[in-house]
Amino acid sequence: MNLVTVCGHNTTMLRHMLNHYKDIVDDIFVVVYLSSDKDRVLSEVQEITLDLNIEKEKLRLDTIN
Numbered sequence: 001m002n003l004v005t006v007c008g009h010n011t012t013m014l015r016h017m018l019n020h021y022k023d024i025v026d027d028i029f030v031v032v033y034l035s036s037d038k039d040r041v042l043s044e045v046q047e048i049t050l051d052l053n054i055e056k057e058k059l060r061l062d063t064i065n
Contacts, residue, residue: 001025008033011044015052022054029060037065 003025007014018028030049032042042063049059 002027002029004029004031006031006033007041007045009035009039009041011041011048014045015048018048018054019052022052022058027058027060028054029062032061032063034063034065 001024003018003021005014005017005028007030014030022028028049030045032045034041042061045061049061
């Protein structure tokens with residue numbers, strides 16, 4: 001089973017959701033919408049996944065500008 005989610009300007013619920021599902025799913029796909037090259041959302045998502053110790057093999061990040 002896979003988890004697919006989209007994150008835009010707000011990462012508030014992302015930590016909670018990923019923490020809940022990280023040990024249940026096989027892979028996690030996070031699509032990150034960026035409003036500009038200076039948007040911090042991608043770095044916030046990366047920080048959250050690092051803090052939660054989500055294995056890099058299990059995580060796929062894609063960005064859309």
